[in-house]
Amino acid sequence: MTYLPMSQSASDKSEEKLSTLLIWDEEALPEITSGKVALWRSFGDSVSPNIVSIPALVEKNADTLRQRYLAWIYALGETKIQGRSLVDHLELRPGFSYWWMTLSVGKCNYSKSLQIGNAFKLMAFEGWLVGQTFTHIKLVSANAPLAQCINAWCVNMGLVFEWQSLPEKAEQVSWLRRFYHSLPCKLKALTWLIHYLVQRWPLKGVGLQEWRQSKGVVTFVSYLFNLVPDAVNVGKFESRYWAHLPDALQRDDCKTNWLHMYVKDALIPNPSKAAAVIRQFNATGKGDQVHVTLDTFLGWRVVYRGLRDWCVVSRAVVKFRNMPISNATDTIDFWPLFADDWQQSFVGVGALSNLLNLNLYEAALSTLPAQRIGVYLQENQGWEFALVHAWKAAGHVDLIGSPNASVRFWDLRYFFDPRSYNTKMKNNLPMPDLVAVNGSAAMRAYLGGNYPASDLLEVEALRYLYLAEYSVAAPKVTRPTGGPLSVLAMGDYLLDNTQLQMRLLEQAATLLPQDTVFVIKPHPYCPLNPADYPELSMTVTMEPLSTLLAKCDIAYSSSLTAAAVDAYCMGVPIISVLDPSKLNMSPLIGYEGVTFVSSPEELAAVLNKIDDIKEIQEQGKDYFYLEAKLPRWRELLINNGKARNKIVLKEVLK
Numbered sequence: 191m192t193y194l195p196m197s198q199s200a201s202d203k204s205e206e207k208l209s210t211l212l213i214w215d216e217e218a219l220p221e222i223t224s225g226k227v228a229l230w231r232s233f234g235d236s237v238s239p240n241i242v243s244i245p246a247l248v249e250k251n252a253d254t255l256r257q258r259y260l261a262w263i264y265a266l267g268e269t270k271i272q273g274r275s276l277v278d279h280l281e282l283r284p285g286f287s288y289w290w291m292t293l294s295v296g297k298c299n300y301s302k303s304l305q306i307g308n309a310f311k312l313m314a315f316e317g318w319l320v321g322q323t324f325t326h327i328k329l330v331s332a333n334a335p336l337a338q339c340i341n342a343w344c345v346n347m348g349l350v351f352e353w354q355s356l357p358e359k360a361e362q363v364s365w366l367r368r369f370y371h372s373l374p375c376k377l378k379a380l381t382w383l384i385h386y387l388v389q390r391w392p393l394k395g396v397g398l399q400e401w402r403q404s405k406g407v408v409t410f411v412s413y414l415f416n417l418v419p420d421a422v423n424v425g426k427f428e429s430r431y432w433a434h435l436p437d438a439l440q441r442d443d444c445k446t447n448w449l450h451m452y453v454k455d456a457l458i459p460n461p462s463k464a465a466a467v468i469r470q471f472n473a474t475g476k477g478d479q480v481h482v483t484l485d486t487f488l489g490w491r492v493v494y495r496g497l498r499d500w501c502v503v504s505r506a507v508v509k510f511r512n513m514p515i516s517n518a519t520d521t522i523d524f525w526p527l528f529a530d531d532w533q534q535s536f537v538g539v540g541a542l543s544n545l546l547n548l549n550l551y552e553a554a555l556s557t558l559p560a561q562r563i564g565v566y567l568q569e570n571q572g573w574e575f576a577l578v579h580a581w582k583a584a585g586h587v588d589l590i591g592s593p594n595a596s597v598r599f600w601d602l603r604y605f606f607d608p609r610s611y612n613t614k615m616k617n618n619l620p621m622p623d624l625v626a627v628n629g630s631a632a633m634r635a636y637l638g639g640n641y642p643a644s645d646l647l648e649v650e651a652l653r654y655l656y657l658a659e660y661s662v663a664a665p666k667v668t669r670p671t672g673g674p675l676s677v678l679a680m681g682d683y684l685l686d687n688t689q690l691q692m693r694l695l696e697q698a699a700t701l702l703p704q705d706t707v708f709v710i711k712p713h714p715y716c717p718l719n720p721a722d723y724p725e726l727s728m729t730v731t732m733e734p735l736s737t738l739l740a741k742c743d744i745a746y747s748s749s750l751t752a753a754a755v756d757a758y759c760m761g762v763p764i765i766s767v768l769d770p771s772k773l774n775m776s777p778l779i780g781y782e783g784v785t786f787v788s789s790p791e792e793l794a795a796v797l798n799k800i801d802d803i804k805e806i807q808e809q810g811k812d813y814f815y816l817e818a819k820l821p822r823w824r825e826l827l828i829n830n831g832k833a834r835n836k837i838v839l840k841e842v843l844k
Contacts, residue, residue, distance in 0.1 A: 211324040213315075213340070215331030216356070217771070226324070230311060230331070231771040233788050245770035247314040252599065255310050257607075262524075263294060264607035271510050277617050279506055282548070286579040287617035288503050291544040291572035292535035294528065297602035298571070300750060300775055301684065305527040306602065307773050308336050312522050316343070325349060332356040338526035346521055375533055376504070379542040386546075387493065392461045393452065393485035396468050402557050404480045406445035408827055409558065409586075411566035411577060414450035414464055414483060419457055425470035427479060431567065431594055433652040438820055440478050442828055447561070448481045449554055451573075455715070461485070487553040496546035503545065507536040540572075547573045551580035561586040563827060568593045568625065570603040578620035590826070591622035594653050595752045596777035596813075597635035608640040621645070626826070628652070629814035631777075649822040651814035656736055657759045658816035674705040675800060678742035678762075679728075680735070680753040681712035687748040688716050691767050695746065696726040697790035702797055711738055713751070736760075744800055746793075749786075750775040758783065759813050765796055 214220045215230040226240050233243045248255060267277045267289055280288040289295060299306035327344050329337055329352070337353045344351035363371075370378065412431055421428035427436060427448070439446055448471075452464045464483060471481040534540035551573070564581055566574060568591030581589045597604050610619045625641065627633045628651035636646055679695055682688045692710075699706065708728040712718040720728055731738070735756055739745060745757035746765045755777050757764050766776050768786040778784040787793045815822065 210326040213329045244311045260607040290575040293531040328352040330354045332358045335526035375538045382539045390485040394488045396465045397482035400480045406447045407562040409447040409564040411449045415453035425474045427471045450483045492549045495549045499545040548576040555580045555584040563588045565590045575620040589622045592626045597632045598777045600773040605639040676707045676743045679710045679746045682748035682751045683713040691748045696723045698793040701794035
């Protein structure tokens with residue numbers, strides 16, 4: 191840290207105030223008397239000329255910044271080391287580079303790579319500083335990697351840097367977890383592997399014989415999660431991800447295979463229960479449906495190969511250990527922000543998990559009879575690139591990526607620099623043969639990200655088919671004039687998002703009429719305790735979202751939850767929390783009838799003027815394709831996978 195001398199004259203101090211920029215990385219606003227302030231985690235007072243909000247600058251320049259970041263990731267992969275690109279150095283199989291499975295490429299900015307938002311803020315901050323005359327930058331923050339980045343930038347620019355370090359928020363964790371996190375990275379990874387194998391071994395071999403002898407030529411890769419409880423209880427496979435598509439295919443005499451990734455939940459709380467469920471599904475399917483899990487293919491040979499690949503990647507990373515994570519033309523060195531991601535991707539638990547998955551997919555798909563078509567839930571996670579490679583290496587035919595939910599502007603997983611789609615490179619980006627988009631909104635998002643238009647086709651939104659039961663032309667707000675306002679708060683599956691959402695609502699409630707009704711629907715995997723919000727009188731319910739939306743006046747959501755799209759498609763006005771500490775992950779940026787708020791005062795102001803919000807009943811009708819008979823899916827899967835919907839770009843981009 192660099193500090194100014196303590197003894198200065200009054201005139202020196204006055205000049206210092208004019209030439210000093212304070213970067214404030216705290217939620218609460220600072221006490222400002224003079225000088226310029228850059229708010230790092232707040233939108234602040236847009237009226238004051240001495241305050242600039244960096245999150246606001248990010249949103250204002252969203253398209254340019256996203257393009258720049260994606261170009262940076264691409265250039266990073268193409269960095270030459272000893273005459274070869276980083277991508278080629280990490281070639282694990284002919285034509286397949288481990289690079290595509292790393293956190294850098296994954297770009298999961300809301301749950302895995304939490305410093306990506308700060309990278310965007312640094313780019314916006316640098317652009318804003320052009321033409322400014324500051325000589326001294328002072329940062330108030332608990333974020334040490336951010337301080338290192340700004341310090342290095344100041345050194346390059348000849349500026350004085352000062353860091354006032356704030357204490358980090360202490361997390362309450364068990365002594366066992368603290369001990370685990372204190373282990374060296376490689377030892378932590380091996381400990382994880384032992385724990386994983388002990389837990390998942392009951393799934394080994396479950397359904398393997400049926401898989402090898404399957405008569406089906408259509409395969410789905412999905413999660414053993416989000417299943418319908420009543421169906422599971424009678425041994426029938428029914429998933430909310432796929433709606434009634436499995437039944438429709440059975441009626442059309444289309445036999446299918448299902449490769450599931452087990453995810454612990456209340457319905458299937460452990461692998462032993464998962465094994466029993468898979469056996470029941472196979473018994474009920476009678477050969478028309480064959481079910482296995484990825485862990486079905488566990489074995490010492492697969493584990494050995496995963497460890498061998500892990501050693502190869504760990505040794506390879508030594509070649510570029512000191513490689514700067516920045517472009518030669520970039521004045522910002524992002525390395526401190528992503529050092530932990532780098533370690534996880536190449537040495538840690540993330541690396542070992544990725545490479546075990548790669549070998550599991552190779553084992554699963556090499557033992558499956560030749561397939562005509564495959565479909566997987568597409569989010570562009572590391573395991574998906576392993577799946578694409580293993581599918582093609584096994585000689586199967588068409589592979590379809592299916593984004594099951596909405597595609598958000600700031601969900602960077604779905605976007606790549608356009609040069610990444612060049613299929614002539616030695617180890618090019620593993621891509622499915624087609625991407626099946628579920629509506630006009632997703633189509634626009636992919637085309638806006640420069641995805642090859644010829645590789646896109648339209649299908650029904652399986653996860654949202656229930657919306658077809660509601661007429662978007664029917665009025666949804668039934669509150670009589672002067673009657674109490676009914677607010678439906680839809681919780682998030684991330685705890686910190688839900689907490690922020692509920693804190694704003696609790697504080698805004700004091701500015702609303704006393705008879706306002708608050709109904710809270712928590713996310714199933716993030717329970718809510720009303721006692722945590724004693725100033726808010728609320729009703730907590732787990733009724734179906736469709737039922738609740740039909741009765742409310744307005745829906746209130748976090749910026750991440752996809753439930754906001756349900757409300758939008760049912761014609762319900764929406765208020766969404768805008769969290770300045772993160773990128774805006776709402777799937778409804780730029781849509782009418784959606785209001786973003788970042789303070790209790792803004793939230794109360796919108797709720798107090800609910801009657802002034804424009805009716806939006808017609809707006810959601812084309813967001814998803816909702817034909818209940820699934821003509822697009824059936825055409826794709828039954829007619830040999832050759833029929834593709836025609837894409838009329840002019841219509842899509844209207």
